[in-house]
Amino acid sequence: MKRPLLAALSQGLRSRLSATPLGRVLTRVLRRPIPIFYDPAYRLPLPAFEGRMGGEPRRADFVAWYSQEDPLLSHCVLRAPERVSYDDLLRVHTPSYLDSLLQPETLGHIFATDPSEIPVDELLRSVRLGCGATVEATQWVLKRGGSAINLHGGFHHAARAHGSGLCAFNDLAVAIAVARSQGFAGQVVILDLDAHPPDGTADCLAADPLCFVGSLSGSDFGALGNVDETRLPEGCPDEPYLAALDALLKRIPKPQLALVIAGGDVLSGDRLGKLGLTLLGARKRDRIIAQALAGVPTVWLPGGGYSPDAWKALAGTVLAVAADSEQPIPNDYDPLRSRFVSIASAISPSRLGGSSELTEDDLADILGAPVERRRLLGFYTPEGLEYGLSRYGVLPFLRRLGFDKFRIQLQRSSAGGDTMHLYGTGAKGKEALLIDCSVEQQQQGNDPILYLHWLSLRNPLAQFSNRRPQLPGQSAPGLGVAREMVEVLGQVARRLGLSGVAYRPAYFHTAYPARHRFRFIDAQRQGRFLALIRDLSHLSLLEASTALAEGRILLGGNPYQWEADEMVYWLVPRTDDERQIEQTLAHCHFTVAAAPTSHHSTTTGKEGTPR
Numbered sequence: 001m002k003r004p005l006l007a008a009l010s011q012g013l014r015s016r017l018s019a020t021p022l023g024r025v026l027t028r029v030l031r032r033p034i035p036i037f038y039d040p041a042y043r044l045p046l047p048a049f050e051g052r053m054g055g056e057p058r059r060a061d062f063v064a065w066y067s068q069e070d071p072l073l074s075h076c077v078l079r080a081p082e083r084v085s086y087d088d089l090l091r092v093h094t095p096s097y098l099d100s101l102l103q104p105e106t107l108g109h110i111f112a113t114d115p116s117e118i119p120v121d122e123l124l125r126s127v128r129l130g131c132g133a134t135v136e137a138t139q140w141v142l143k144r145g146g147s148a149i150n151l152h153g154g155f156h157h158a159a160r161a162h163g164s165g166l167c168a169f170n171d172l173a174v175a176i177a178v179a180r181s182q183g184f185a186g187q188v189v190i191l192d193l194d195a196h197p198p199d200g201t202a203d204c205l206a207a208d209p210l211c212f213v214g215s216l217s218g219s220d221f222g223a224l225g226n227v228d229e230t231r232l233p234e235g236c237p238d239e240p241y242l243a244a245l246d247a248l249l250k251r252i253p254k255p256q257l258a259l260v261i262a263g264g265d266v267l268s269g270d271r272l273g274k275l276g277l278t279l280l281g282a283r284k285r286d287r288i289i290a291q292a293l294a295g296v297p298t299v300w301l302p303g304g305g306y307s308p309d310a311w312k313a314l315a316g317t318v319l320a321v322a323a324d325s326e327q328p329i330p331n332d333y334d335p336l337r338s339r340f341v342s343i344a345s346a347i348s349p350s351r352l353g354g355s356s357e358l359t360e361d362d363l364a365d366i367l368g369a370p371v372e373r374r375r376l377l378g379f380y381t382p383e384g385l386e387y388g389l390s391r392y393g394v395l396p397f398l399r400r401l402g403f404d405k406f407r408i409q410l411q412r413s414s415a416g417g418d419t420m421h422l423y424g425t426g427a428k429g430k431e432a433l434l435i436d437c438s439v440e441q442q443q444q445g446n447d448p449i450l451y452l453h454w455l456s457l458r459n460p461l462a463q464f465s466n467r468r469p470q471l472p473g474q475s476a477p478g479l480g481v482a483r484e485m486v487e488v489l490g491q492v493a494r495r496l497g498l499s500g501v502a503y504r505p506a507y508f509h510t511a512y513p514a515r516h517r518f519r520f521i522d523a524q525r526q527g528r529f530l531a532l533i534r535d536l537s538h539l540s541l542l543e544a545s546t547a548l549a550e551g552r553i554l555l556g557g558n559p560y561q562w563e564a565d566e567m568v569y570w571l572v573p574r575t576d577d578e579r580q581i582e583q584t585l586a587h588c589h590f591t592v593a594a595a596p597t598s599h600h601s602t603t604t605g606k607e608g609t610p611r
């Protein structure tokens with residue numbers, strides 16, 4: 001197959017071309033459209049996942065949104081996949097294994113999550129959509145040539161008769177089995193560049209002599225007979241990694257179909273992968289492969305990724321595959337914020353309840369009626385809040401956790417200001433409080449701000465367990481929407497013309513989800529917070545919070561107590577005392593003392609083996 005015209009241009013020329021309106025049209029016309037398979041339900045309905053595993057549970061969402069914003073990717077088309085059929089799963093997996101997946105215990109084992117926290121149908125929907133997308137992407141490239149990308153797949157630890165390491169179905173093996181059943185008899189090459197070895201894929205494909213599996217990893221799972229394995233040393237940086245890739249590419253047979261797992265857990269600082277690549281190194285990896293496989297029908301899959309930058313590695317895969325580009329994702333680009341700003345601008349104020357007319361509150365005050373507040377901050381009606389939370393994706397996610405029939409109640413807060421209670425009905429038809437939020441408009445110096453007295457996110461269907469220990473201040477496990485709520489509060493403040501949002505996190509785990517937006521007012525305090533995040537980055541949030549609560553975090557050798565202090569999310573430009581923050585960051589070093597017992601450990605051995 002000939003190289004497309006645009007690919008022959010230099011990268012700089014292509015970037016410049018795509019920056020002009022005419023160039024964008026030309027790019028779209030001349031480039032082969034590249035399907036990106038994505039569904040909002042790719043995000044696993046497991047709220048504790050981020051706290052325990054690290055990484056970004058919204059990875060697929062972020063990359064899908066990013067692909068719609070970057071002009072270099074204007075020829076990429078988001079495609080919603082179908083769920084893989086039971087019949088297709090049976091081509092690879094045993095019936096008894098598939099039956100066992102209806103038990104929350106089996107899924108809890110695979111996803112290292114307490115069974116009480118597993119919404120079985122919804123979790124199976126996520127993984128069936130991901131698996132179905134790999135099947136569809138394979139069909140697509142076999143029919144049309146070129147490349148396709150699936151933002152949720154590469155479940156290479158799933159074997160024929162059991163799942164493990166966050167992998168329930170082996171989407172690669174299922175996609176190949178479906179293609180084989182339709183008469184495709186060509187050579188398949190799987191390049192597994194996740195940081196962990198493809199034990200499940202080796203098992204599933206053992207009987208297919210025309211499947212070559214090549215793996216570069218940083219872990220030893222024992223010998224995998226039919227896999228061309230290269231185990232790289234711990235912390236392996238870009239150069240030797242890319243040299244090993246080069247050597248692997250020289251050994252592969254000539255493929256008629258290729259599946260690439262462009263693992264995001266190869267990055268330095270990944271909590272579960274042991275390699276040490278930079279984002280640029282991962283991008284070079286993907287470009288080298290894309291160039292080596294030019295003309296071969298190729299499906300790209302993300303595999304694992306357990307560092308905050310893992311989504312950027314996947315966005316990088318899309319940029320490498322679709323635009324042969326090394327353009328970095330801008331440091332200040334935040335996909336969640338960008339998304340929420342664009343949703344906010346599309347919501348009419350009248351839909352949320354606000355108007356400059358006399359409000360019911362005003363009337364109540366004037367008429368001396370009982371002070372039952374019907375508007376939050378004198379603006380939002382319960383219906384408006386419900387609409388907003390739905391548009392921002394909060395209610396749809398809560399629905400996936402098993403709640404429905406949402407109801408919002410507003411009242412005056414005991415702390416001053418207003419309280420919003422969001423109730424939802426869970427399984428067995430019982431209504432429960434899910435979100436409890438108290439806000440008030442206050443002054444911070446000369447600035448009017450939105451003060452958050454408290455925000456409690458509660459999942460009454462889930463239980464605390466060894467895997468999900470109760471943290472100080474928690475009355476129920478969380479809902480996994482803290483970051484969304486932070487952005488929602490930012491949009492509320494923006495809409496009301498306030499300068500920012502402030503609160504006082506009583507614990508590390510209540511400050512952590514806000515770290516992207518909020519800063520401590522005191523520069524030294526902010527420096528210590530950043531140092532704490534830096535020095536505890538090898539722990540999951542649950543491990544770090546537990547260690548803090550147990551007094552095992554030391555600063556200069558002495559037990560460190562969390563300092564509750566005001567944090568602000570400024571919507572208006574501020575000059576922070578960066579030098580003071582940097583100095584404190586450089587001087588503060590936190591260490592972790594060993595746990596007295598291991599009952600809180602979230603290290604789960606083989607069961608938690610990551611993908």
Ligand SMILES: [Zn+2]
Pocket residue numbers: 194195196263265273303304305610611
């Ligand atoms: Zn992995």
